[in-house]
Amino acid sequence: NTFIGDNNQLAVALLMTIPLMNYLRLHAAHRAVRTGLLASMVLTLFAVVATYSRGGLIALTAMGARLWWNSRNRLTSFLLFGIVMATAISFMPADWKARMFTILHFHHSNSANERMTVWRDAFGIALHNPLTGGGFQATAMPGVIHRYFPMAHQRATHSVWFEILGDQGFPALFVWIALNLNGLFMARRVARRARGNPALAWLVDFGRMTEVSIIAFMVGGSFLSLGYYDYFYMLLILISSALVLLRAELPRVAAEAAPAAARGWRARGAVAQ
Structure with missing residues (x-):
């Protein structure tokens, strides 16, 4: 009875954690710790696949693509990711492969059709109450959803976007979208502004890996009711x-670099003379 009690929600939580493990691996001082974190990443990837979550697989693909793009050696990362994924899938039974194959034919899936129906209901509730929505868990509360759609079946919204919209209305949805976009922009800003400073290399990797975690949440959460998941916040x-x-450290790093640069210029001037 937690945010991640469902197999699909567990898959997203695990995916959000893999990039943070990678950040720690990149900056761990001891080889044993780095090796342990790498093993944990592989095992966590296996665990994501084993949840049977189709949304988790889609989020894994999006996260893997961004993680690959952020990696220093893209060819090695691509080969390693491909090998790990192929190995994980090879362990899965036939019913897992049949379930994942339904992603290509989602319009024939009862689960997908039910999700689109509840998304429509959440949107309808927001149209009736554009400023405040229907309240928390609007589509899952019979007294709320039957007020607007008497024949509808109450169930979880299964989408962070429609969950916020149906529960809180359009203003809250705009704030929610702004939170997600601002998180991505801040992550990129940290990585970009810290780049080129060896003393701030950890911030570069932290920004990149946090961005990947947010992407995993946004993609995976598009199919799950995780709009209030505290991990994301x-x-x-x-x-x-x-x-x-970073803003506090940049002046200090620049001040420390200035004398070293001056000494370098004086040394090169002496050699030239």
């Missing part, structure tokens, strides 16, 4: 704190 707090720390 903690990520936003962490990347905001990293940006504040």
Whole structure:
């Protein structure tokens, strides 16, 4: 009875954690720790596949693509990711492969059709109450959803976007979208502004990996009721704190680099003379 009690929600939570493991692996001082984190990433990837979550597989594909793009050696990362995925899939039974294959024919899936129906209901509730929505868990509360759609079946919204829209209305949805986009922009800003400073290399990797975690949440959460998942908000707090720390550290790093640069110029001038 937690946010991640469902297999699909567990898959997204695990996916959000893999990039953070990779960040720690990149900056761990001891080889044993780095090896342990790498093994944990592989095992967590196996666990994601084993949840039987189709949304998790889609989020894994999106996250893997961004993780590959952010990697320093893209060819090695692509080969490693492909080998791990092929190995994980090879362990899965035939019913897993049949379930994942339904992604290509989602319009024939009862689960997909039910999701689109509840998304329509959530949108309808927001149209009736554009400023405030229907309240928390609007589509899952019979007293709420039957007020607008008497023949509808109450169930979870299964989408962070429609969950926020149906529960809280259009203004809250716009704020929610802004939170997601701002998280991505802050992550990129941290990585970009810290680039080129060896003392701030950890911030570069932290920004890149946090961005991947947010992407995993956004893609996976598009099919799940995780609009109030505290893990996501903690990520936003962490990347905001990293940006504040970066702004405080940049003047100090620049001040320390200035004397070294001056000494280098004087040394090159002496050699030239």
